[in-house]
Amino acid sequence: MNAGRGPTLRSRRPGRGYPEPPTSGELALERPAGVRLVVGLSHDVDHLGLREHVVDRFLLAAAFNALRQNVGRRFRPLRAVDQLWGLGLALFGHDRWDTIDALREHELATGVRSTWFFAMRPGLGIRYAREAAAPAIRRLADDGFEIGLHGQSHDDAAELAGEFRDLRDILGRPVHGLRMHYLRLTRGVLDGMQAAQAHYDSTVMDREHLDPATHPLPAPRRMRGRLLEIPLHVMDSTLFSVTGLGLAEDDAVDYVHRLAQRAVELERALVINLHPNYFSRQTPEIARWYRRVLDVLTSRSDTLVTDLAGLARLYCDPR
Numbered sequence: 001m002n003a004g005r006g007p008t009l010r011s012r013r014p015g016r017g018y019p020e021p022p023t024s025g026e027l028a029l030e031r032p033a034g035v036r037l038v039v040g041l042s043h044d045v046d047h048l049g050l051r052e053h054v055v056d057r058f059l060l061a062a063a064f065n066a067l068r069q070n071v072g073r074r075f076r077p078l079r080a081v082d083q084l085w086g087l088g089l090a091l092f093g094h095d096r097w098d099t100i101d102a103l104r105e106h107e108l109a110t111g112v113r114s115t116w117f118f119a120m121r122p123g124l125g126i127r128y129a130r131e132a133a134a135p136a137i138r139r140l141a142d143d144g145f146e147i148g149l150h151g152q153s154h155d156d157a158a159e160l161a162g163e164f165r166d167l168r169d170i171l172g173r174p175v176h177g178l179r180m181h182y183l184r185l186t187r188g189v190l191d192g193m194q195a196a197q198a199h200y201d202s203t204v205m206d207r208e209h210l211d212p213a214t215h216p217l218p219a220p221r222r223m224r225g226r227l228l229e230i231p232l233h234v235m236d237s238t239l240f241s242v243t244g245l246g247l248a249e250d251d252a253v254d255y256v257h258r259l260a261q262r263a264v265e266l267e268r269a270l271v272i273n274l275h276p277n278y279f280s281r282q283t284p285e286i287a288r289w290y291r292r293v294l295d296v297l298t299s300r301s302d303t304l305v306t307d308l309a310g311l312a313r314l315y316c317d318p319r
């Protein structure tokens with residue numbers, strides 16, 4: 001851990017809470033026989049690659065971020081140079097963020113299934129068109145991965161329902177899960193979920209209580225009757241970014257181990273998000289972190305690693 005400072009987050013973003021009171025308390029996790037640890041894996045697909053940003057100013061912002069992450073609080077000039085080199089390569093067609101296939105194949109080889117949230121609308125740094133994402137979505141679905149919506153329309157329920165419809169048209173079947181881009185959860189989002197007959201959302205994240213020794217690991221609650229809100233606990237960018245906890249690779253692995261131990265003790269699940277574009281040579285410590293976390297989780301016989309739909313099935317309402 002970073003010395004001298006507790007792992008609380010100095011962020012411009014406030015802690016994300018519920019937009020209205022949940023209609024249930026925290027639900028109890030029903031662990032299958034022999035299972036002590038349950039982990040839900042998810043991926044927010046913000047980028048298909050660097051290529052879709054060649055025409056906008058995102059690469060400039062990414063170059064600035066490469067410097068901010070590696071020169072200053074952490075001094076890693078070679079990493080900064082390599083990241084700038086990677087951005088330059090994108091201009092010539094070699095795309096280090098073209099990682100979806102590699103991540104899919106790694107998870108297939110590891111024997112885990114995760115939930116992938118794809119955006120159907122551009123905005124706030126997302127630039128890919130849904131048509132461009134469709135082949136990857138279908139490949140993942142064919143391999144048994146759950147596909148959810150990475151929602152954009154936080155203030156327009158009809159528009160959010162339209163996003164669900166567009167993803168359903170690509171998949172050829174209903175879409176049950178949602179995570180909002182930038183974690184923008186509002187009452188309008190709940191309206192849109194109801195209109196789209198979605199089952200669960202996984203957008204709430206407590207960004208104030210991140211210490212793995214005391215993390216509350218909040219459990220899902222019901223919203224508006226049957227909607228399920230599944231809180232997110234571990235966000236890759238929060239662990240690694242210098243505007244987040246700014247952890248090194250070993251400390252980030254240790255962070256997840258400690259949270260996993262706490263999840264066993266509290267009989268709660270652990271919900272993790274990895275942005276697929278970080279499973280990349282651009283950010284090798286994040287890619288290695290995720291591989292190491294999966295290695296440990298899948299080597300334990302008492303651990304169930306599942307997608308979020310699978311996780312949702314393990315909760316029952318309090319009696």
Ligand SMILES: [Zn+2]
Pocket residue numbers: 044045046150180181182
């Ligand atoms: Zn996002």
